[in-house]
Amino acid sequence: LMFSAFFAGLMSSVDSLLNSTATLFTKDIYEPFIRKGATDKHYLKVGKMTTLVLLIIGVATSPISGKFPGIYVAIQTFLSYFQGPLFAILLLGMFWKRATQWGGLSGLLIGIGFATVLNTFKGSFFTIEDPFLYVSWWSFVAGFIITIVVSLFTSPHPEKNLVGLVYKATVKKDIST
Secondary structure (H helix, E strand, O other): OHHHHHHHHHHHHHHHHHHHHHHHHHHHHHHHHHOOOOOHHHHHHHHHHHHHHHHHHHHHHHHHHOOOOOHHHHHHHHHHHHHHHHHHHHHHHHHOOOOOHHHHHHHHHHHHHHHHHHHHOHHHHOOOOOOHHHHHHHHHHHHHHHHHHHHHOOOOOOHHHOOOOOOOOOOOOOOOO
16 A cells, blocks of 8 residues: 555656646747747647657666666766856856856856766766765866856857846946936
């Protein structure tokens, strides 16, 4: 009986996650950017296909989870790929007026790539068994530096477009009128 209750709860969580993700993709990405103005029937079909693709990805990646000693290690390892670079571009985007979208994208991709290298060869770089924070830190540094360098080589946004998005970004107003 307990196993049935546990399994029912697990199925409920999985189907909610699949439904939410399919809805998010269909309504927030597919409908506005890929195919505007289609019928509800078409979007329903896209949602079902998205659910199927997500299930296939989940099944295909399930053998990877067996390589981790526990769920905590698996989640922390997964997060270590993204935490550092995302935090770097978030900080620069909020506090540096010169940050550009190409700088942020480059910092994110190279930061994730750097985290992948660090996680793949962690035995060569770190002396501890699970270096989640070290990987996040060094991918943060890589993402931070790359975002700055690429932003300096791309054209900045006009300051009037940054008001309300970047800390202390203000438009100079002509008070003589």
